[in-house]
Amino acid sequence: MSLGVLEVDGYPVMVYRKGGIEYMWLAGCPHKKRPILADGHKIFDDKIECPFHRAVFSLVTGEMVIPPDSKTPCSMCRLIKVELKEGRATYYGEPFFPELPKGK
Numbered sequence: 862m863s864l865g866v867l868e869v870d871g872y873p874v875m876v877y878r879k880g881g882i883e884y885m886w887l888a889g890c891p892h893k894k895r896p897i898l899a900d901g902h903k904i905f906d907d908k909i910e911c912p913f914h915r916a917v918f919s920l921v922t923g924e925m926v927i928p929p930d931s932k933t934p935c936s937m938c939r940l941i942k943v944e945l946k947e948g949r950a951t952y953y954g955e956p957f958f959p960e961l962p963k964g965k
């Protein structure tokens with residue numbers, strides 16, 4: 862398995878490769894639209910843990926498997942899937958530009 866990062870339409874996209882299959886996701890945490898690959902993220906068992914409130918998402922299905930440790934619930938609880946075909950991207954969800962919290 863490996864994780865790479867691409868830029869698609871200006872968005873950071875993470876590419877998780879496992880067993881000859883590629884899974885592509887917007888590299889933004891759907892909880893507070895923060896960069897999920899920021900320092901402190903963890904990858905284990907086909908999952909990624911967001912460094913901000915520790916929500917955990919499957920890198921295979923995109924589903925949230927552990928909710929964020931935050932008073933603000935996650936309303937859009939899955940990673941945004943990205944598909945590339947003939948040079949065009951399809952987003953399964955509303956893509957966004959991940960940003961660090963103000964003051965960081």
Ligand code: FES
Pocket residue numbers: 890891892893894895911912913914915916929930931
């Ligand atoms: S921003 Fe990712 S868990 Fe809150």
